[in-house]
Amino acid sequence: MPAIATPTIFLPGAGTSLLVDELLARGARLVLNDVSDEALRKLRQRIGGRTPEPVWLHHDISQPLPAGLPTCDLWLDRAVLHFLLEEPEITGYFRNLRTVLRPGGHVLLAEFAPAGAPRCAGLDVHRYSTEEMAERLGPEFTLRHAEDVTFVNPSGAPRPYVYALFQRAGADASEADQTKRPSPIARS
Ligand SMILES: C[S@@+](CC[C@H](N)C(=O)[O-])C[C@H]1O[C@@H](n2cnc3c(N)ncnc32)[C@H](O)[C@@H]1O
Numbered sequence: 001m002p003a004i005a006t007p008t009i010f011l012p013g014a015g016t017s018l019l020v021d022e023l024l025a026r027g028a029r030l031v032l033n034d035v036s037d038e039a040l041r042k043l044r045q046r047i048g049g050r051t052p053e054p055v056w057l058h059h060d061i062s063q064p065l066p067a068g069l070p071t072c073d074l075w076l077d078r079a080v081l082h083f084l085l086e087e088p089e090i091t092g093y094f095r096n097l098r099t100v101l102r103p104g105g106h107v108l109l110a111e112f113a114p115a116g117a118p119r120c121a122g123l124d125v126h127r128y129s130t131e132e133m134a135e136r137l138g139p140e141f142t143l144r145h146a147e148d149v150t151f152v153n154p155s156g157a158p159r160p161y162v163y164a165l166f167q168r169a170g171a172d173a174s175e176a177d178q179t180k181r182p183s184p185i186a187r188s
Contacts, residue, residue, distance in 0.1 A: 005027070006028065006029060006052075007072075007073040007074055008028070008029045008030075008070050008071065008073050009023055009029070009073065009076050010030075010033070010069075010072040010074070010075050010076065010100055011030065011031065011032055011033060011077070012033050012061040012077050012081075012093070012097075013033065013034050013035070013061065013077065013080030014030075014032040014033060014034050014040070014043060015034060015039050015043075015079075016039055016042045016046070019076075019078070020032065020047060021046070021047060021050075024051075024054075027052075029070070030054040031057060031069060031070065031100075032054045032056055033057040033059050033061060034058065035059065035061070037058060040056060044056070055069065055070065057069070061084075061092075061093055062084050062088070062090070062092040062093050063092055064092065064095070064096065069100055070100075071100060071102045072105060074105060074106045074107070075097050075101050075105070075107045075108070076108050077108065077111070078108075078110040079111065079120070081109060081126075082111040082112045082125040082127065082128060083120070083123060083125060083126075084126065085124060085125075094136050094138075097137075098140075101168055103168055103170020103171050104167065104170040104171040105168050105170075106144070106165060106166065106167050107137065107141065107165070107166045107167075107168070108166075109128070109133050109163075109166075110164075111125075111127070111128040111133075111162060112125045112126075112127045112162075113127060113129070113148060113160040113161055113162040114127050114128070114129050114162075115127075116159060116160045116161065117157075130146045133164050134166070140168050140169045140170075141167065141168055142166060142167050143165070144165045144167050145165040146162060147162075147163050148162055148163075
């Protein structure tokens with residue numbers, strides 16, 4: 001997590017990941033988005049009532065985000081971006097990221113690596129190198145850390161990922177505005 005007391009973290013495709021529970025336990029304010037109603041319903045059932053109350057968003061992350069979302073300190077994507085295949089979808093995703101991420105904020109992208117499988121869960125994926133991530137983020141972003149991580153899926157198949165952490169130019173993380181509060185539930 002960013003080294004600030006109560007970071008706001010945007011998850012563009014939260015799924016039902018236990019990472020959400022972990023981030024809440026550490027006091028993060030979360031914006032939990034997913035295009036899947038079912039995933040959001042399960043997640044709400046599991047974490048409903050936990051504080052701070054997340055901002056819930058049911059939205060295709062390739063489309064322009066609704067107004068009124070909190071500015072975030074960290075954009076945290078594990079296995080979402082790589083499902084966007086068409087160029088306008090990918091461009092829309094990065095436009096959204098730049099809209100909600102504050103100056104000095106961080107982006108963690110964990111996506112199928114160039115050596116990874118061409119499909120995931122029966123769907124084609126767009127595989128990423130750190131170079132392509134950097135190019136799509138643009139010159140405002142600096143690569144802070146990258147590593148190759150091999151996830152072994154439930155059927156035992158290795159799935160090579162690249163995890164890359166970038167930082168946007170601007171105010172240092174320690175200068176973050178700690179007074180921001182999530183806006184009420186937003187739905188597209
Ligand atoms: C492989 S799961 C990863 C979930 C979670 N990030 C994790 O690490 O466990 C991919 C998630 O992205 C969501 N997703 C796929 N395309 C999306 C889109 N265009 N907009 C928002 N969410 C999307 C799916 O519904 C799913 O919950």
